[in-house]
Amino acid sequence: MGSGDKKLTELLEQKKGKIVEEWIRRIHHTYPDETANFLKEEKNEFANPIGASIQQSVWPLYDEIISGHDSDNLYKCLDYLIRVRAVQDFTPTAAVAVVSFLKDIMREELLETIEEQGLYREYLALESRIDNAVMAAFDVFMRCRERVWEVRHNDITQRPFVLSGGMCASYMLRRGKKHLEKMKCGKNPSLN
Amino acid sequence: MAKELTPQEMLRIDLSPPTQDWMDIPVEIKPGIYCYPAKPEKLEIVGMPNAHEWNPLDEDWNLPEGWKETFLEGMRERLDKHRTFKIFMDICVRCGACADKCHFFLGSGDPKNMPVVRGELIRSIYRGEFTKAGKILGRLAGGRKLTEDVLKEIWSYMFQCTECRRCSLFCPYGIDTAEITIIGRELLNLLGLNINWIQEPVANCYETGNHLGLLPHTFVQNIEFLLMDIEEYVGIKIEPSFNRKGAEILFITPSGDVFAEPGIYTLMGYLMIFEHIGLDYTWSTYACEGGNFGFFTSLEMAQRLNAKMYHEAERLGVKWILGGECGHMWRVVHQYMNTFNKPVPTMEEPVSPITGTKFENAKSLKMVHMSEFTADLIKHGKLNLDPSRNDHYKVTFHDSCNPSRGMGMFEEPRYIIKNVCNHFYEMPENTIREQTFCCGSGSGLNAGENMELRLRGGLPRANAAKYVHEKYGVNMLANVCAIDRAVLPASMEYWCPDMQVAGVSELVANALIMEGEGPRTMNLRGEEIPGMAPAEEESEGTEDV
Numbered sequence: 001m002g003s004g005d006k007k008l009t010e011l012l013e014q015k016k017g018k019i020v021e022e023w024i025r026r027i028h029h030t031y032p033d034e035t036a037n038f039l040k041e042e043k044n045e046f047a048n049p050i051g052a053s054i055q056q057s058v059w060p061l062y063d064e065i066i067s068g069h070d071s072d073n074l075y076k077c078l079d080y081l082i083r084v085r086a087v088q089d090f091t092p093t094a095a096v097a098v099v100s101f102l103k104d105i106m107r108e109e110l111l112e113t114i115e116e117q118g119l120y121r122e123y124l125a126l127e128s129r130i131d132n133a134v135m136a137a138f139d140v141f142m143r144c145r146e147r148v149w150e151v152r153h154n155d156i157t158q159r160p161f162v163l164s165g166g167m168c169a170s171y172m173l174r175r176g177k178k179h180l181e182k183m184k185c186g187k188n189p190s191l192n
Numbered sequence: 193m194a195k196e197l198t199p200q201e202m203l204r205i206d207l208s209p210p211t212q213d214w215m216d217i218p219v220e221i222k223p224g225i226y227c228y229p230a231k232p233e234k235l236e237i238v239g240m241p242n243a244h245e246w247n248p249l250d251e252d253w254n255l256p257e258g259w260k261e262t263f264l265e266g267m268r269e270r271l272d273k274h275r276t277f278k279i280f281m282d283i284c285v286r287c288g289a290c291a292d293k294c295h296f297f298l299g300s301g302d303p304k305n306m307p308v309v310r311g312e313l314i315r316s317i318y319r320g321e322f323t324k325a326g327k328i329l330g331r332l333a334g335g336r337k338l339t340e341d342v343l344k345e346i347w348s349y350m351f352q353c354t355e356c357r358r359c360s361l362f363c364p365y366g367i368d369t370a371e372i373t374i375i376g377r378e379l380l381n382l383l384g385l386n387i388n389w390i391q392e393p394v395a396n397c398y399e400t401g402n403h404l405g406l407l408p409h410t411f412v413q414n415i416e417f418l419l420m421d422i423e424e425y426v427g428i429k430i431e432p433s434f435n436r437k438g439a440e441i442l443f444i445t446p447s448g449d450v451f452a453e454p455g456i457y458t459l460m461g462y463l464m465i466f467e468h469i470g471l472d473y474t475w476s477t478y479a480c481e482g483g484n485f486g487f488f489t490s491l492e493m494a495q496r497l498n499a500k501m502y503h504e505a506e507r508l509g510v511k512w513i514l515g516g517e518c519g520h521m522w523r524v525v526h527q528y529m530n531t532f533n534k535p536v537p538t539m540e541e542p543v544s545p546i547t548g549t550k551f552e553n554a555k556s557l558k559m560v561h562m563s564e565f566t567a568d569l570i571k572h573g574k575l576n577l578d579p580s581r582n583d584h585y586k587v588t589f590h591d592s593c594n595p596s597r598g599m600g601m602f603e604e605p606r607y608i609i610k611n612v613c614n615h616f617y618e619m620p621e622n623t624i625r626e627q628t629f630c631c632g633s634g635s636g637l638n639a640g641e642n643m644e645l646r647l648r649g650g651l652p653r654a655n656a657a658k659y660v661h662e663k664y665g666v667n668m669l670a671n672v673c674a675i676d677r678a679v680l681p682a683s684m685e686y687w688c689p690d691m692q693v694a695g696v697s698e699l700v701a702n703a704l705i706m707e708g709e710g711p712r713t714m715n716l717r718g719e720e721i722p723g724m725a726p727a728e729e730e731s732e733g734t735e736d737v
Binding site for chain 2: 029030031032033034035038039042044045046047048049050052053083084087088089094097144147148150151152154155156158
């Protein structure tokens with residue numbers, strides 16, 4: 001690690017609290033005001049699952065983006081945050097754009113120091129890592145959306161709770177095939 | 193030169209939520225959130241009014257002529273008839289105690305899913321159309337007029353409430369928003385605006401006795417399939433009776449248990465438990481549904497579909513009714529059945545023929561819950577159990593809304609699970625018992641087309657399940673509700689994929705040591721029980737080279 005990288009990492013560590021808290025605040029404000037206030041105020045993770053998903057994702061995500069060491073962990077950090085947004089009222093861009101908020105906040109917080117200390121080269125590498133995280137967030141988003149469709153498909157094929165139009169023939173055939181031989185020789189309970 | 197666009201403008205990312213008053217934000221009905229409308233023929237089968245073709249995504253809903261008067265007249269009638277409804281319209285001070293208690297709000301972040309606002313949708317009409325202050329002052333007094341847009345908003349949010357009643361627990365005035373939803377849906381039904389996922393089961397139930405529309409021979413055949421599975425996995429041949437006159441007990445369970453996985457394993461559990469204790473009981477192919485989607489339509493429809501239970505008890509001459517593991521069935525049974533439809537005089541106060549226990553709580557109702565019955569059997573040592581057969585499961589218990597908040601049953605299922613499983617872990621305190629979170633798909637919202645809505649509503653429950661999964665390795669979410677068994681697998685697939693879902697009676701049957709049983713190497717799902725597999729035969733034909 002060069003001395004510029006070291007300086008930048010130190011700066012990011014130093015500003016971590018302020019940057020991440022602002023990041024969380026902006027994510028909260030992608031929801032209507034009443035909701036944003038609630039997400040901020042309610043600290044119990046079970047009474048506030050959206051807030052918890054943000055808290056639990058964003059802090060480790062910040063560390064991961066700074067270090068840029070472990071791509072598996074990057075996806076893991078993004079998962080709960082994006083999984084929640086993927087089923088809410090957001091367009092795909094609005095669902096993943098919350099990751100790019102970090103770029104705006106960092107520029108606001110750090111640009112002056114970057115300029116003073118001549119850390120542009122290192123800073124550009126950091127921004128590229130944020131860009132990568134946004135793209136990874138889109139991967140996660142798509143995986144979640146595909147999962148929603150799989151769940152819908154499984155619901156129809158594996159868990160037919162109410163059948164439209166009467167019996168589901170294929171389901172009965174599948175079960176019937178398995179027991180066909182037994183049906184032939186088995187005694188059926190009779191209707192009294 | 194054209195104005196330079198900001199990066200956000202270029203991508204057209206709109207991250208600013210609306211800031212207007214809730215009354216000014218028009219409802220947006222989107223695929224994934226709404227359920228398909230009721231088919232007109234399914235409404236006609238039960239004689240419901242104003243059956244018509246319509247599409248929630250269309251501008252024009254083909255509303256019947258005079259729809260506004262019909263709605264308001266219906267509202268006036270219900271304000272006169274139901275004192276609770278009138279009080280709930282009058283006394284809410286909008287303190288917000290309920291605001292953050294709804295699973296749909298907690299999962300969606302949509303303020304109109306705060307119970308107080310959901311109530312305001314109807315309350316604003318009450319003020320605007322029925323009170324002097326509201327008529328004169330309008331918005332200033334929190335009132336508004338009923339328009340087509342308002343009707344669409346009411347429709348959308350009445351079907352984003354599962355009537356779970358968690359919010360009512362926190363209301364200092366005792367306002368039950370579920371009852372507002374119930375009345376709201378009744379009013380929509382006056383205009384032919386039910387959803388098909390409710391209406392088709394209602395029509396099926398009226399015609400065949402069960403939601404699935406299974407005819408008697410199919411109902412029996414399905415159970416026969418499950419009996420064959422029991423024979424294969426347990427080595428016991430069971431021959432239950434159907435429609436047998438003179439049986440001591442009539443057993444009624446939701447039809448979801450007859451057909452859908454994993455409910456069928458719960459039903460296999462019932463069959464095995466009854467065989468084990470030699471219970472004198474019978475199934476009915478007429479009263480073959482405990483669930484009652486009529487309850488999600490109108491109180492009259494709930495009463496009509498419920499009538500078959502006592503009718504069948506009378507026809508078969510049974511002493512009392514034993515009911516399977518179900519959610520809203522128990523709300524209807526426990527809170528309404530013996531006033532909806534009177535128990536027949538020939539029925540008796542339920543007494544367990546195995547233990548002699550009098551179920552005094554069911555003295556008037558004449559119907560006992562399967563978990564009450566099983567817990568009593570275990571307490572008296574009537575079940576021979578080997579809980580180690582469930583050792584591969586780390587179990588938690590999801591209190592279903594209706595058995596917990598609707599009938600106060602918290603201990604019995606836990607007592608049973610602790611006796612049939614060695615590994616039981618509770619979810620966090622504010623997510624269980626009275627404060628339990630809904631599965632997110634109750635009250636007829638367990639359709640497929642509204643999956644995003646279901647997943648949002650399922651988030652708070654799944655969040656707690658995920659916590660015990662990560663902390664203790666919990667892999668089985670037990671419950672006593674057929675809708676839970678039908679919908680929690682979908683929610684878990686999305687939020688916590690390693691979690692399975694089971695009815696409590698399935699876990700009992702896994703542990704049950706039955707007389708004459710074969711080697712129990714498989715569970716009721718046909719899966720090998722870890723550590724119970726037969727020793728592999730020595731492989732033949734291997735030679736040293």
